[in-house]
Amino acid sequence: MATNGNPKLPSWPAVPILKPEEVYAGLSDQAKDYPLFLESIVRQEHNFEKPEALADIRVLDCSTRMMIGHWCSSQLAELGAEVIQVEPPGGDPLRQLTPFGRREYMFKDKETGEEVGAQFLHEMRNKLSVTLNLEAEEGREILKQLVVHADVLIENAPPGQFDAWGIGYRQLKEINPRLVYCWVGQRGQWGPLKDKEGMVEPTAQASCGFVHGTGDPKEFGGTPMRSALWMADHVGGTTAAMGILAAIHYRNTVSGEGQFVEATSAEAIIRILDYSWVWHSMDGSIRPRFGNWDLAINIYAVNPCKDGYMMVGGGHDRLWYRIWRVVGDEYPKVEDDILGDPHLREVADRLAYNQQVKTYTMLCEWLKDNSRSEAERKLSKQQVASGGVLYVNEVAEYPHFKYRGHVAEYESPHYGKILYGTTPFLQHRTPGRLKWLGRPTGYDNQDVYRRLLGFTREDFKRLEAVTATAGEDEEEL
Amino acid sequence: MLLICPSCKTKNFLDPYPFWNFKGTTKCADCGKIWRIETSNGACVKGPDAATGNADLLPGFAEKQDYSGISGPGLTRPAPQARPDSVCRPIPMKKNVRGNVIAGYPLKKEDLVGSVAKFMIAGAK
């Protein structure tokens, strides 16, 4: 039965997942030895028999309306930290987002009927949800009490907001000197752009040079292009997690004190815009868009093929000749032409734009007659790395990814079956794992406030007065 | 698509992305004759037929049968460039964009102390 009980839709997986006997059939013991050893130590089936690396860490994720903080706390949560998402009354406004505004794409809580969009749902993993109105003085006092019990606090309010409210780093470190306080955002808490508003990706991507460098060149009729995803938030969230873990390491091994972490989506991308900066500083070059080809390696590109788009890679000489050998099996004239071309003899000469035009035009003479799987099969016989551009329905059904559990299905007591991308943190001793996906707003108020702050029924009544949702006050994203 | 000019046999490289599903005219980069073609999924399904007028889209690059290359304004579409004068060969650079010394040009064994250029040890200015 499909994940929404709709008999018309195929359930996942449409094709059963392979078993180890099938995957390693016909291999010698020696050939099977290493992969089976790896399976014995990292297969996700064993996850829950193993401890969690960050089991002693508690995180308060107070970020809202942006993915970077949630992405960061997801990394920590998957690795075992107790993450409490502190949401404004009515929940993080991100919960309301859904593609093209379609309510029917949202996931509904069986008990309360509360709807949540898939984007928020996918990142609400292993986290508890409490509501707290930080705009109210009383709410901030409660946060100060919670901070006593926390190792990490993540927030993404406009620069200086929490400080002005008395719950910034400068104030909270007096309450809990061991606290690692992490501010996340698009462009930063200080500097000429700090007050430029705009909290949602692709703000960061546009500001750091990524958008300008992505997409087809103007000469192909192209424009700068954003990533489909709020990608800079993912990278920024991961850098925030690295910073937080480094700070915890230093606290635990040396200083006994926390510190202030600042991570921005834009700077995370600037860090990995590889050679743009050194190149510019050497001769003033400005990195151009180059479409799906590469400025520094040929053959290393995605080009159209018979049934979609195909990546073929082979920067070295050895691979170059093997690729053309495969092409030559069907188009000997093409192989002859390439082999006879003096301008393509040296690896370095192949990089010039004109040479890349010739290379890929000729490669496409072959690609146009080969589907993604055919091309991959033929190229792999020559140990050339290649593969088709896959769409999400194909990713979800790809045998290798299903076998390794890149995609899995979780049955939520609230939302039913959910297909999701699993954590890539595979480890021998303390693997990352999913404990639950999705959490209704404020679901853990009773547990968290009672357990950590000793709330009585009276206290909860007062909390309700402070955090109760008045429908019209719902905060817009 | 590889268009071998029916007139002068020049190889015109109609690069994959703009020419994958194309209906219109292009121009031989050498002899200048206009050709009408139609491609579908990268394969030529109609033409090349002689045509007149301005070409809709120029080739990405072209070369004669002896591999001598043809490119330039009005002949092929311009290449994406990072600097005004791109050569696609190692460019020796002694000074950087703000006039300071960098080790951006080939050295000889005599120029080195260990793995570092002598002039860099002596002082970057």
Place this chain on the structure above:
Amino acid sequence: MAKGNGSANRAANTESFEEFCRKTFNPKSEFSKPEALKGIRVLSCTQYILGPSCASYFAELGAEVIKIEAPRRGEAMRHTTPFNEPFLYPLSKFIPERGTGLGFVGANPNEYFISVDFHRPEGQAIVKKLAAKADVFVENYRPGTFDRWGIGYRQLSQINPRLIYCWLGGFGGWGPGRVRASYDILGQAQGGNFGMTGKQEMFGGAPAKHTIWLADYWGGMMGATQVLAALHYREKTGQGTFTEYSQVHGVTRQLEYALPLYGRHGITRERWGNWDTQLCVHGIIKCGKSSYPKSENPQESEEGFILVSAYTDGDFAKLCKTINDGNLATKYAKKAERVKAKSQVEIYPVLEKWAADKTKEEVAAILDKAGINNQPVFNAKEVANHPHWVERGAVRWLDDPIYGDIMHQGPAYKLSATPPRLKWALKPVGADNDYVLGKLCGIGPDELKRLEDAETI
């Protein structure tokens, strides 16, 4: 209930918050503060970007990272440079007429560079000696290669049970696709983020790759994150571990709502170009005029682009007022109506028509004045020279001891007490052989010369 509510707190709070942050995170004060990972030693037997970048994130935090490459020519990424034009010399003291390509820059800062041929038993013995003294061992060779050479997890964990063995690769070490070699854009293509990015299919667009080696560089960060978690666990238990990271797995993790949507409704997320599927107006539009019309560099003489962000009902009303379009304001006043696909198809061309005779700076100024969020699309030169990024040290001039005055990216994040920092960009192949092999393996000068002549190092 709060401690320290006295005068100390008050004094600290009179300084503006921005000034406090500027002082706290000042890049110029980095070297006056301790290093978070002091005392941690990392071996980096890596090539290309995925493995090397992972090790580099430890190097920024102060770990001693030793990069091991093939003798003389080093690893493949040194021979990669945009357009074949810029190189940093020398490649190694043996081949000074060749340079290191700029593809290598950014992936290996702050590290010590030695060259060891670990195809040879003598080379493998050296790696074993180093691994016995290391905390983290990073490699991204084909699965099973190091195991065959006797320097895999199974062997090294016997010598050094505290070792954290970090393997990164394309498709993982087990499963039907384990034998496939992988590159970054193959990871993007097969993981799923490539197919979603790019101009809409209905406008004749095609999938577009992310310009950065995203799966590789961000994959290295993910690998580093889980190693840091393993280090945390090791503090408590003394146990090392094996970590595996597959970059295509990471890309699939990143797909946001695509998998839940597909699983529940059978819908495949499609490309939506420069617009957003969940917010409108929140898209990148073309501004018809170039900001630098006289520039000889075509990257500058191109017209500009800008992200316009006005997705609340209030902001959208303001935007329509600014561009003087009452029709749009009435028709799409409510966000539920505005965010629909066909609404977006109608709205954005109107904005581009309005911006057709303006530069991106002019558009930004008009929108700033009206209180509408925006972000011009900056090119590499604009970012490199922008006071915001320069002041914050996101890009910085580095007085590299070997290569001179070059601009380099700074660390991606900031810490107040133990900031990550940039010491040097890279070094030639084997530049630190004498230092590292002498100091850590006790190899004397005669032995070093013998190994060098034999090209084992």
